[in-house]
Amino acid sequence: MNRWLEHLQRKSTPEFGLLVNWTLLASALVLVFLPFDVREGERAEWPSTLLSWLPHAWLYSPLAYWLCRGLLVVGGTLWFRQRWLPWSCWLTTAAYTALWSLHVETTYNTAHIFNMANMLLVIQSLWITAEAPAIREALREGRYWDTPLLPRWVVLAGIAYVGLFHTAAGVSKLWFSGAAWANGTSLQLWTHLWGHSWAPTTWLVLSDRRIAAALQVATLVIETAGILALVPQSRTWIGLGLVAFYGGVLLTFDYGFEINVLLTALYLLPVERWLSEWRERRKAAVAG
């Protein structure tokens, strides 16, 4: 147990954490400029976001949208420039959550394109909060890149969340439709309705139900196995499977899962190791 806790506390240099932060801030930039379709109608009885308790007028107020956008820009800019840590992280995370929540509260069609980034923002903010004094000191002394500032638990929490997100998707399908979900017809129907007519994946799915069924079986297996990404030996394989799955989805449909695939690739492919090796090579070259 102690060895495991020590492993979780072990720190590495912060380049991977910073790459994740920049990716999340890029997704915040996308969110800032996203136009929202506001729908009128009867309110749902059940809370749909953390802001459901707010008065109806506030949720529909243009001022609330612009306030969230403004705070997101201010927080994101400060965080990108490593200023006012950890407050700038939490300002960014709060504004990000509030802005998409306002959209979810005022629509009857939503998409799960920001959930993953939002949760990872929380995890990254927890990191910055836990390490804020050390980060500030390293920045002040100009040794940020060479100081071990990224605890293992931060990376593992991110991997666990990404895995959990996909496992939930797989379990949802099994729970609501059973193994018969993967019979090929449903995928053919979705593709028939929404698939890009120019996409080879659309032709492939529509050409034969057995191919559609095989792709659905693969989806079910790889999504449900997502949480196994916590096991280092299986991480890259699950990452490759999920990235291939997203590749097929993005090629066929117009669903805006680009941020999800980017974050999945960052966490589940060996990007952290590649970055670290690149850094070591660079260090050696400079020393040599």
Add this chain to the structure above:
Amino acid sequence: MFAAGALLVANVVVPIAMGDVYPFTSAPMFRDAPQTYCNYRVFGPDGQPLPSERFLCHRIYDGNPVGYGVGVKPPRVLEEFGVAHDEETVRRHICEQLATAENRGYAFVDVEQEVIGPVEGRRVGVVRVDRWRIAVDAERSSGKEAQQP
């Protein structure tokens, strides 16, 4: 570190206990397994197509469970992905829509239901197309009293 652990646990517990409460989600997109779907088209007495939104025949479904994890209840549309409604259900729905203030000017409308599902050769395609003339009452449904709104 423990806060991160609590966050992960919450990501399991909240969707199970409360459903989707953003940013918590069970990622429910495409969790259904439809075996058919329908396109509905509405035509006025002059044979011209009318906006299907006006008769609540449009599609709300976008792959996500309709009305799940959103703040606004969706309108009660006829289109239900995975379901091919029978004639009686279609007539009842359209009659209700003809009775609304917006549509009261139409003596009748023609409604086309295009059913998409499995066809030969392990493909999907149009299974059948039905077209019904629907008026608020039987007398008007003859179409003889057709008039422009």
